[in-house]
Amino acid sequence: MPLRTSSKGSSRVNIETVARLLTIRNSPILLRLPPFVSALCLVVGIAWLFILPLNEYSRQTYVSENAILPGQVHTYFGGSEHNVFRAYRHEVYQMAQWSQADRLAAIEGIMRDIGLKSARQPYRYTVAGEDIQGTNVYALLQGPRADATEAMVLMAAWRNFDGEINHSGVALALTMARYFKRWSIWSKDIIILIPADSTYGSEAWVSAYHSTATEVTAWRNVSELSIKAGALQAAVAIDYPVGPWGHRFDKLDILYDGINGALPNLDLLNTAVSIASGQMGIGCSIHGVAAHSDSYQDRLKTLARGVMTQSAGHATGPHSAFMPYHVDAITLKTVGDGWHDEMSLGRTTESIFRSINNLLEHLHQSFFFYILLNANRFVSIGNYLPAAMLMAGNFTIAALALWLQSGRAPMTPTTKPADTASKLDGLQLEKVKLGDAVVLVPIQATKPMIRHLFLPVLAALAVHLFGVLPLKALVSLHRDYLTLSLQAIALASYLLPSLLSILLVRTLSASTQQIQILQSLSLLLLSAVLATLATLNFSLAFVVGVLAWPLAFVRPLFNPFAASMTLTSTNLHRSLLLAGQLLVTALYLALSPATVLYILTRYFDTSVQWTLLEMAKAWQIQGVYTALVVWAIWWPAWIVGGVVLTSSAWKPRS
Helix, strand or coil, X not given: CCCCCCCHHHHHHHHXXXXXXXXXXXXXXXXXXXXXXXXXXXXXXXXXXXXXXXXXXXXXXXXXXXXXXXXXXXXXXXXXXXXXXXHHHHHXXXXXXXXXXXXXXXXXXXXXXXXXXXXXXXXXXXXXXXEEEEEEEEEEECCCXXXXXXXXXXXXXXXXXXXXXXXXXXXXXXXXXXXXXXXXXXXXXXXXXXXXXXXXXXXXXXXXXXXXXXXXXXXXXXXXXXXXXXXXXXXXXXXXXXXXXXXXXXXXXXXXXXXXXXXXXXHHHHHHHHHHXXXXXXXXXXXXXXXXXXXXHHHHHHHXXXXXXXXXXXXXXXXXXXXXXXXXXXXXXXXXXXXXXXXXXXXXXXXXXXXXXXXXXXXXXXXXXXXXXXXXEEEEHHHHHHHHHHHHHHHHHHHHHHHHHHCEEECCCCCCCCCCEEEECCEEEEEEEECCEEEEEECCCEEECCCCCXXXXXHHHHHHHHCHHHHHHHHHCCHHHHHHHHHHHHHHHHHHHHHHHHHHHHHXXXXXXXXXXXXXXXXXXXXXXXXXXXXXXXXXXXXXXXXXXXXXXXXCCCCCCCCXXXXXXXXXXXXXXXXXXXXXXXXXXXXXXXXHHHXXXXXXXXXXXXXXXXXXXXHHHHCCCHHHHHHHHHHHHHHHHHHHHHHHHHXXXX
């Protein structure tokens, strides 16, 4: 297109601009930028998490729903109720010595004596050759002012999350049921639930509550519920495993993480904290950080624990099973040795239920995505989400750089006359006439090349579908074979990349371009999954992004001076390139999914078999998709990285 200029001065400016743009487009410096930009995204994404505990990036908690009115009512739980509680606690202690049938009959009898409609729900799961069975007992308190459209749940599992018998928790739940029955203020029904255990008992009950009889028995051996109420508005669980002689506590640790990292509405948690600390004078802690001084270190410690807990996606208490059904739920767990007793906990529970009773609609105004730094400070999604997006962007940039490289081929060098070409800053320049002027523009060092996509697309699809095999093995085999299965997967993880590389390079004659396209497609899929996952479970997306970062920098190990590398071939550059590749390779091998799993079991002092069994239970019973992300997304991308590493070793020598 001819240049239109109004004067010689403007024409000269336009010609110089065109020349500069042509120079920048083919500059080797620009072609070397993507790895550095990718590394910058990685570093900034990790550093982003370390600035979140600062006041500038976090906020004080507050209650958004004005109708809740936390702590605005006078609580009456106490006095004679204390005697009732101690009597129930002694009965619960005696029940622990009885058979299951006698214990269930006794609990159900107490509920009927109170005047509630009670029922049982047996359930049984079989996972990895292990039977998980029990019977839940529940009762319905019909609100005098209720229209059977809404309900609240008060829970106390017979065994808490640590496997201890929840003596005082069950006794307090029964006492609260008897106490609530005497009041006529309830505009919602109240369900008293005593699940057999904290994880699978509540899961069986809430899944049956939100399913029809056919749906419950179609794929789970769970009995349907004979008693139901309206839509569940909120659930509160009590974890108070104290024997018949009682024990005072210091603080309440509020558990709130749900299945797959789901969180309750922040208003429910803020209501509990406001009532416990403001109205009752009970200190509250998050993630077990009891001695929280509100310092940067304690905030960062709480944030780190929250990220690790949420990334696992497993249940943390009886409340966790309610999250997938959009029911806000928390667990009040007593910790420490202080001066607070069961009456303080009872009044706290009463005030929380009276606040929930005030709601005119489901909790919706506050945050559903947040990270807590302590009981009174949080980080909203707008402040922490960029960290995960930068991690995903790191892989996107690497994928796009590989895609661009795969579409260019080196040109055959030609000899230019001395009067028409010259060199400047390492660029081969050529005289080109633009209008009335002659300018120097860079000679193209590469030329466009047709991409052959069939083999890379087929290989990427096959590798990612192959990830279903380790997932299927680890969630369906008998528990006695889980450890052996993981060992076989770990061995295959190191052998499979070389075997696939031989198949692609030797048998199918895959070119360097096709290997680049394969890696680009794998990284692009990993980036898309992490970016999407970050909006659902930020912690899981961030942790997987951190562990998988070497995949963005993997290059053919035995060919560090490939033509696609535009670095000059000085000894210094060669040494730095080789050292960088060796470092990335070492980290790549150390951060395989199987190796990371072994390291985590060592760090948390658990056995490999127990960890794998819990993963299988979580997948089959609660639908925790962490294993799916690890073995169907991260592991295939890791395998592709190994194929890239070893691809040059199997190329035929000319």
